[in-house]
Amino acid sequence: MNYKQQLEVVQGLFVPPDTQIRMDCPFCHNKNTLSVDTTSNNIGWYCFHTSCSAKGKHQGEKDMTYVNSTFKKKEENLNTEFYVPDNFKILDSSDKARQYIHKNNCWEAWAWGRADIKYDVKQNRVVFMIRHEQKAHEFVGAVGRALSSVTYPKWYMYGNKDVPFKCGLHEHNEAVIVEDCASACAVSNILTGVAILGTSLKQSHKQSLKSYDKLYIALDRDATTKAFDIANELRSEGFKNVEIKALKDDLKYFNTEEIKEMFYG
Numbered sequence: 001m002n003y004k005q006q007l008e009v010v011q012g013l014f015v016p017p018d019t020q021i022r023m024d025c026p027f028c029h030n031k032n033t034l035s036v037d038t039t040s041n042n043i044g045w046y047c048f049h050t051s052c053s054a055k056g057k058h059q060g061e062k063d064m065t066y067v068n069s070t071f072k073k074k075e076e077n078l079n080t081e082f083y084v085p086d087n088f089k090i091l092d093s094s095d096k097a098r099q100y101i102h103k104n105n106c107w108e109a110w111a112w113g114r115a116d117i118k119y120d121v122k123q124n125r126v127v128f129m130i131r132h133e134q135k136a137h138e139f140v141g142a143v144g145r146a147l148s149s150v151t152y153p154k155w156y157m158y159g160n161k162d163v164p165f166k167c168g169l170h171e172h173n174e175a176v177i178v179e180d181c182a183s184a185c186a187v188s189n190i191l192t193g194v195a196i197l198g199t200s201l202k203q204s205h206k207q208s209l210k211s212y213d214k215l216y217i218a219l220d221r222d223a224t225t226k227a228f229d230i231a232n233e234l235r236s237e238g239f240k241n242v243e244i245k246a247l248k249d250d251l252k253y254f255n256t257e258e259i260k261e262m263f264y265g
């Protein structure tokens with residue numbers, strides 16, 4: 001991949017400004033080998049894996065004042081409507097998409113209408129629609145999971161990037177913070193699943209967590225430190241009932257009975 005293609009992929013990871021983060025490399029698929037740095041209005045990336053040549057740096061054109069004001073504007077527009085593109089088809093139009101939601105325990109959430117799941121025929125992704133928090137018939141964005149190993153990035157965000165994907169929005173008083181949409185669907189028979197799409201919590205995410213009596217944090221084992229950071233951050237901002245749930249694996253690999261046992265067994 002040339003520099004321009006790499007830059008596009010890295011920009012597609014939506015690392016927020018002023019962040020230094022390690023993550024799975026979208027180029028060589030190795031775990032936690034890619035470092036991304038968005039401090040000082042730059043975007044720099046470097047993969048530590050010996051087999052991988054991913055690296056580069058891109059200087060932002062705008063100064064921090066510009067970045068801050070754009071960022072603020074985005075927060076205000078949190079709930080702007082997202083127009084569903086024509087290339088989003090019904091889930092049934094792809095066998096692979098159907099298989100994905102079966103294998104990852106999203107089927108029930110979809111069948112019961114708790115999650116709107118579509119298929120992006122253009123990008124070959126199974127797409128989890130993000131609903132407007134007040135107007136349930138409107139969407140503010142979507143998150144697409146690649147169905148082929150050659151599609152980058154693995155997760156792609158359409159429309160608004162500040163609203164978390166939630167599943168089981170109004171049924172439960174307790175919620176669990178997870179990394180990805182499939183896990184949020186898998187838990188939704190038992191608790192509200194909130195996918196933060198990464199391992200850091202945005203200010204806008206916290207806003208939408210306020211209505212729950214209890215919050216669990218269930219990030220995968222690689223992100224345990226991050227889970228503690230999030231728990232501390234939430235507690236310091238007044239969330240009283242926060243509990244970290246140590247997991248053997250992502251919640252999307254467990255069925256409802258197993259999840260029930262895990263949380264309330």
Ligand SMILES: [Zn+2]
Pocket residue numbers: 025026027028029030033034047048049052053054
């Ligand atoms: Zn790599």
